[in-house]
Amino acid sequence: MGPQEIVIAAITVAFFLIRWLNQTDIPKIKNLPEIPGVPIFGNLLQLGDEHARKAREWVKQYGDVFQVRLGNRRIVFANSFSSVKYFWINNQSSLISRPTLHTFHTVVSSSQGFTIGTSPWDESCKRRRKAAATALNRPAVQSYMPILDLESTVSIKELLDDSKGGSVDIDPNPYFQRFALNTSLTLNYGIRIDGNIEDKLLKEITYVEREISNFRSTSNNWQDYIPLLRIWPSRNQKAKEFRERRDAYLSHLLDMLKERIAKGTDKPCITGNILKDPEAKLNEAEIKSICLTMVSAGLDTVPGNLIMGIAYLSSPHGQEIQKRAYDEIMKVYPNGDAWERCLVEEKVPYITALVKEVLRFWTVIPICLPRVSTKDIPWKNAVIPAGTTFFMNAYAADYDEEHFKDPFTFNPDRYMDVPDGAGTPHYAYGAGSRMCVGSHLANRELYTAFLRLISAFEIVPAKDRADDPILDCLECNATKTSLTLDPKQFKVGFRVRDQAKLDSWIKGSEERTADL
Template sequence: MISTVLPLLSNQLFEHAVRSIVIILIGIPITYVVINEFVRRSCRVKGFDGPTNWPLVGNIPDIKYNAAEKYREWSKIFGDVYQIQLGNVPVIVVNSAESARKIFGQNSQALSSRPVFWTFHKVCLMRNANQNKDDRRTFGSWVQVLSNTAGTTIGTSPFNDSLKRRRKGAASALNKPSIATYISHIDVETKDFVKEGFVNGKAGLAGVDPMPMIQRLSLSLSLTLNWGTRMESRDDPMFHEITEVEEAISLFRSTTGNLQDYIPLLRLNPFSAGSVMARDMRRRRDVYLTKLNKDLDDRMEKGTHKPCIQANVIQDKSAALNKEELTSISLTMLSGGLDTITTLVQWSVALLAQRPDIQNKAVEEIGKFYSNEEPLCDAYDDQKCEYIAALVRECLRYYCVLRLALPRATVKDVMYEGKLIPAGSTIYLNAWACNMGKPKLAATGTQKLG
């Protein structure tokens, strides 16, 4: 049959070249779409309903502007836990505190890993010469392009032995006794932030843009806590370099900003701007990480370093961390600090600027607690001023730092209400939807923001 068909196709190609080319140009994309749709549907998690999705792109067009809120709206139709399709990747979305307790609280070990994304991790599978003697299967080794020298953060790393060592090392530097040694750093930075706003705003008589001050606060806190070095001025070139690079890298984790993570066809583009930018950001990040680590090593050798997370991790010999793992912990503290503090403080300042009643109440409560001796809470009061503690928690709830918590990947099967979420599945926790439920009012009567 082949010997008959091939000559016929060959004759058709030469005798009707234009028609053959048109058929090929139309036929190949159609064939790809048909095969890809079969692959997409076969990957879906059985038993979980979800919104209708488009060919190739899935539900990506539906979540272009506010994914967390869209997921929350869908939960009213499909329940607290349902399934979406992002390109070729099926994703289980968890949208309530109760379902989060059941899935995450009861299956912490099974959800200890993170999915590998094409853009952020930028991995390619290379053949490894080492083979397993039992089954002779060729193993692959992951080579990271964005993070191959700097390492991924703890929060974005797939589960392995290295991640366990890094978590152990970070835990030794973040336990209660260690945190107590960092309080003086936090006190200096927060007082500097308040002073800067007071001076630049002429004690409330002049308008001031708080964002540069918030960015300096966030970066200086991250540098001080992790490396024991301050960022005293926004004019420092490193301030602009770190904030620019870390902000760009954080976008690589964006769901809708990196379509090649979910649509394999887009990965064939050899001129991908995202890949070029990822390499450039990696190179620039390596420069300041190397400088920060070297400066700390020099101070530790001279015995002039201040208590900080990186020094505590290095001195914890039981963690047995290599250079890349130490850098990963540094990145975790740097990236996490910049993202979380900046977002929370900017929205909280915006709230207070519009709500003088909350400002006045906060000052009044601080005055009661300290008998009007201090305008600010004491650095070591351990959240004993209840109104301030409640206000901060309410800001954390309403101005959710990560509306969609970093995605998880299951390393074991997970059961939810009789339905199976198989190992290897991707799960999103919609923290925004969980926080927008109906929490109980704080005991102090702090007014909810929404």
């Protein structure tokens, strides 16, 4: 073969290689706007490390629903409140499954299996979701309030001690990571980490779960979309490292529970009930999936919302909101018994509205876990075929100016006088058939924590302006490519409103929860 033939052959091979690498799992969808991209990478370079913000910017030019190419995957983005409602709620039976992605599903999850939320839809996922939903429905959540009594009291007491009566500014991150994690551990295993915020196991779980959250991100793992990148082992090695570290503490917790069951010293919990039920229809792998879900989900949303809610309350506008919230609490509970009553009722509408606005404003999962359609779905003049991956841009939907007046303004009043059942208030928990099954628990965690924090403290700015939080819901994220919000460190002051009352409340909670 001469030089000319070699060149022609090389060009031909390169042409077919690029053509093969440039194929997508779903062909271009007719009559649906497409964002122009480049070969092989598609739109990955344009989307950068903030998919939610960039996709929201594209709405002005391409409309609220469009298709993109991420490597060899075709993705449909929904970026408005109404389009998310159309696909995720009106067509929820057609959008019930999840795609599988190389990094999280093949590497990270090869030993413990998938969480409920990341599992493709099948009979096993249906059984696991039903078991979790039963354990986390409204009546069940009410029975868990003693746990929230204990964990919120422990966090507030440590804030009180560590702030030395309000003279020392505090970073609230680790306190409320533990609050959420211990709630999940107690519910699932009947076990809590009975140590301070420097506890080794606490720090290991929160750190590893944060890193694993990055492997579930839509923007952090290009090897999920470009198979050629999988031949480089470094990324897989990191995923394997964190898989092994997670395996260690999950096995440790489950073994502890089994040992306690054998000795008869276990406490009522979700996994214990399953293990002891001779008629339970869940196998070992499915039980591990529920355990995995409870540990990871507990750290996904509640800490970020609590921490950034505290951050906002420390701001000048937050001071006004705090005053209003405190006045509303006192209006409902003039005898000062809000601390106890919040465990059995939710009767301060402004705190409920505050919780909803925190969930909307911070949207701690800007791009929700992807869905994959099981049936064709019509949209205007297009038909989106079964097997297409969908991304909910929850950030864009929760900041949709067509649905929310002044969406970039933090305003709990937007949720006042809106009755329950009036429709989905926000997309912080996703929507439709695969909406977060723990939303009732998360709402009660947030309501209890905010009511008690505002009753106990006046949350004020730190003395040093360098410690002030960033109050933009994307800019405050320390890891922009993470699936969930990872708040940048900041500090605030916690000034006790009434030391004698707070001491009395803490003592009462400690007496009530002594057996937990």
